[in-house]
Amino acid sequence: MSQRGRPRAFNRDEALACAMQVFWKKGYEGASLADLTDAMAINAPSLYAAFGSKAELFKQAVEVYQANVGVQIWEALPQAATAREGFTNFLKETALAYSQVDQPHGCLIVLGALHGEQGSESVCTLLREQRLANVTKLRERLEQGVRDGELPTTVDCQQVAEFYATVQHGMSITARDGASLEALMNTANAAMAGWDTLTSQGT
């Protein structure tokens, strides 16, 4: 049972990667269909046949982003031996990912769609859920640190997770404003300066 009909003349994955780049650079609403079809080197009917809609294309682009850029950031958490090392590497990988040359600076998940007002509600909600899920990842790594005996049971894991997630969110803005890798690394280090205090007392 091979494929019937005229074969697709473009590579779906490559086109999706091009679309991801456009969304990353311009955001969901800022990326017009003309921008997307130009970058993907296909016509609008081919885009709709392959991806369904602009919103669906964006959601698949987010998956590509997570699999390529995001995984580098978030695999630092479970791989590290300690929560402290995990958070340190998480922030450093964020600094690296947000300042790559020949790539849009900052994060697609943070910058992709902030104002879900006109037709982009579902996309905005998707990204917000991703960000909230990221807070959960950070909190769970802290809770693991508590279970391991690395951190005291009095630490408020949710509060600490929200702080480091907020720092990461801010790094997207700062990266878009032109911050260098060195500057982002310094911010990552600065965020870790409070680690001992944050993970020793409850408040």
Add this chain to the structure above:
Amino acid sequence: MSQRGRPRAFNRDEALACAMQVFWKKGYEGASLADLTDAMAINAPSLYAAFGSKAELFKQAVEVYQANVGVQIWEALPQAATAREGFTNFLKETALAYSQVDQPHGCLIVLGALHGEQGSESVCTLLREQRLANVTKLRERLEQGVRDGELPTTVDCQQVAEFYATVQHGMSITARDGASLEALMNTANAAMAGWDTLTSQGT
């Protein structure tokens, strides 16, 4: 030499305040002229006669935002007796301003226009310059602390300023995601947890 011609039928400042609310909530590109004229309760020709263009209206809305919301945040810096107290209050005022009830959460300067791609380059540039100017305000307060003898001369004021600016940027995203005042206050406190370390050593 009083005013000639038919008098304006609406209050310019009130209409501008309404426009500022729309831009704050929906962003520059997300706010359509229909949104603006609806909120301002005027017709398009009146808007253009009074403000010139959508971009010019936005720039004036930013001034209104700075004068009302921003001043509450930034006057904390010079008013405090010490840099530490100034930064603490700066972050706490930020948490308050970003989680006001019956107001859009987060900051117009941060969330108003991030992707300056299609006709919004000038607006995007304006906001970026504002954010960079904010970093300068923070750095100058630290330098004042060095002159006062509060902070050692070895402290890298630019690095510390960029860190706290990044935290503030991130609080806009976190606030938009639904964070409570309490959560933002906790993040403000968490950011201050590293103060002593950041302002004692050079790196």
Add this chain to the structure above:
DNA sequence: TCCTTTCTGTAGTGATCAATACATAAAATG
């Protein structure tokens, strides 16, 4: 009263938006 000046509301401008109708092209199947 008449003229000038400025504002207001209606009704549009061309451009661009996301999304498609349709005819044709290219493959497998019979």
Add this chain to the structure above:
DNA sequence: CATTTTATGTATTGATCACTACAGAAAGGA
């Protein structure tokens, strides 16, 4: 070869975008 199926390119859809032409209304000045 004929049929079916799917993809492609051209051209276009109605909606919405920021913006404005125009005529009438409301004021001051002569």
